[in-house]
Amino acid sequence: xxxxxxxxxxxxxxxxxxxxxxxxxxxxxxxxxxxxxxxxxxxxxxxxxxxxxxxxxxxxxxxxxxxxxxxxxxxxxxxxxxxxxxxxxxxxxxxxxxxxxxxxxxxxxxxxxxxxxxxxxxxxxxxxxxxxxxxxxxxxxxxxxxxxxxxxxxxxxxxxxxxxxxxxxxxxxxxxxxxxxxxxxxxxxxxxxxxxxxxxxxxxxxxxxxxxxxxxxxxxxxxxxxxxxxxxxxxxxxxxxxxxxxxxxxxxxxxxxxxxxxxxxxxxxxxxxxxxxxxxxxxxxxxxxxxxxxxxxxxxxxxxxxxxxxxxxxxxxxxxxxxxxxxxxxxxxxxxxxxxxxxxxxxxxxxxxxxx
Numbered sequence: 007x008x009x010x011x012x013x014x015x016x017x018x019x020x021x022x023x024x025x026x027x028x029x030x031x032x033x034x035x036x037x038x039x040x041x042x043x044x045x046x047x048x049x050x051x052x053x054x055x056x057x058x059x060x061x062x063x064x065x066x067x068x069x070x071x072x073x074x075x076x077x078x079x080x081x082x083x084x085x086x087x088x089x090x091x092x093x094x095x096x097x098x099x100x101x102x103x104x105x106x107x108x109x110x111x112x113x114x115x116x117x118x119x120x121x122x123x124x125x126x127x128x129x130x131x132x133x134x135x136x137x138x139x140x141x142x143x144x145x146x147x148x149x150x151x152x153x154x155x156x157x158x159x160x161x162x163x164x165x166x167x168x169x170x171x172x173x174x175x176x177x178x179x180x181x182x183x184x185x186x187x188x189x190x191x192x193x194x195x196x197x198x199x200x201x202x203x204x205x206x207x208x209x210x211x212x213x214x215x216x217x218x219x220x221x222x223x224x225x226x227x228x229x230x231x232x233x234x235x236x237x238x239x240x241x242x243x244x245x246x247x248x249x250x251x252x253x254x255x256x257x258x259x260x261x262x263x264x265x266x267x268x269x270x271x272x273x274x275x276x277x278x279x280x281x282x283x284x285x286x287x288x289x290x291x292x293x294x295x296x297x298x299x300x301x302x303x304x305x306x307x308x309x310x311x312x313x314x315x316x317x318x319x320x321x322x323x324x325x326x327x328x329x330x331x332x333x334x335x336x337x338x339x340x341x342x343x344x345x346x347x348x349x350x351x352x353x354x355x356x357x358x359x360x361x362x
Contacts, residue, residue, distance in 0.1 A: 008032045009178065010125055010132040012117065013071055013079070015064030016205065018138030018181060020071045020198045021189045025180045026136055027075055034132055035072035035079040037065050038121040040088040040112075056109070056206045070199055080130065087120045088112070096209075097218055100242040103265030104341030107165075108209045114168035114291075118177065134176050141166055142182035143174050150174035152293055152352040157185040164310040167345045167355040168291045218242055225270035227254065230263065230279065241265040244272050247280065247337025261337065281334035287327045287344045287356030294353045296321045305347040306331065308338055308358065319346055327356050 009031045011023045027033055041062065065081055072079035092111050099106035122135045140155030141163045150171045155161040169177070181189060193201035210217060220240070227236040236254045238244065248262040252274060261280050264273040285308075296302060298321050305314035306329060316332040329344055338361055345355035 007134065008034065008132045009134050009136050010034045010036055010122060010130060011077075011136040012121065012138075013037050013068035014138070015067035015071075015200065015203075016138065017193050017198065017200045017203050018140075018189060018205075019068075020138070020200055021192050022136055022138035022180050023071065023075055023077065024192065024196060024198065026178070027077065033075070033077040034130055035068065035075070035077045036082055036121075036125055036130070037068040037079075038082050038084040038117065039065060040084050040092075040116070042085045042089060056112075056208070057210045067200055067203075074197075074199065080125070080128070082121055082124050082128065084116055084120050084124060087124075088116055091115045091120075093217065097220075099341050100214070100218055101220065101267075102341075103241045103267040105245045105339040106341045107343055109165050110168060110343050113165050118166075118169055118173055122176075134178050136178040136180065138181050139166065139179050140181050140184075140186075141179050143177055143179055145175075149294065153182070154347070154350040154352075155182045160186045162310075163347075163352050164307060164343070164345050167293070167343065167352050169293070170291065171293060174293070214242070215240075223270060225272070227252065227272045227274055230273060230275050235260075235274065238272050241267065241270060241272055246339035265340075280337045282338050282361050283331040283334045284362035285329050285338055285344060285358050286360040286362055287329060288325070288359040290321075290325050290327050290354060290356030292321070292354035294348065294351060296353060298323055304353060305349075306344060307347075308335060308342060308344050314347060317346070326359075328362070 009026055011026060011033050013019045013035045023033060023035060069079050092108050095111050096106050096108045139162045140157055140160040142153040144151050144153060152163055152166055152169060152174055154163045190201060222239040224237060224239055226234045227238055228234055244262050244265060246262050249259050252260055254260055258276055260274040261277060262272060263275045263279055266273060301318050301320050304317055304319055306317040307314055318330045320328045340358050342358050343355050344358050346353040
């Protein structure tokens, strides 16, 4: 079987390629180029993030890894599609007062979508596509299932919930059964170049306004009763749950509760006002079969690092999922993803659209 393995320049994808080669697969190494060289203004980001001018260096590292493993290497230019799909969604969501998760969009539509598609269009022939993600894929009863990685701290299934069963059928994730510590040990033992390279921590570590490229739009910061407490230069500079940087004196810390685009307002309140337990998710993707209009008990999370929470969901005829958590959740952010699990299997998820 011939495998296209995505090499990012990081230790995880390097070890994924090493493990697959040890198992006897015929490998092709490839890196997706997402950086547009014309974007010279994006200079404040650093090497701890996924997007920035320094990613050219990661491509060269990936090339050296492929050379070390003695496998062919290709660079697939995905920059145009990345801007069209990921960056435009990022901009539009922030301007609308929502808080997007570009990693979710990138995984579904670029990394596991356009990247292997464009690789085949370029003439590369392969049977499956492999990455260094910490998640597992299993086939049971004819259904390909996405499961959590065994390393709870590194599990990336939250970011992969938009993958379809058809995509999962053609993907290999060899790291799902390992811990991060085990992966670094494998890299060190086999003298892989990037064994000690730190992980990427964020989408973009610089000033988001460099990507948004929009002019300041001053407005008011108000409390839940509409009282003006301060001013802002654009609602996109704030996220739900934010506490620091409000520059408002109060008897106790204030948190961002809501961003209202229509009134160009940042609504703030005290900590006890940040807790809600109901939401509606749209633009949903369901991996495992779910009966419509019937309440289903699940485990759920509204951010990647959150422990799984007990919840009940109802899938509506229009694809909307109504979610009720058993316990109140802090700072539910519109635009983020709600992801649902049955034990360690991903049921699916969607984009948070309303707080009910």
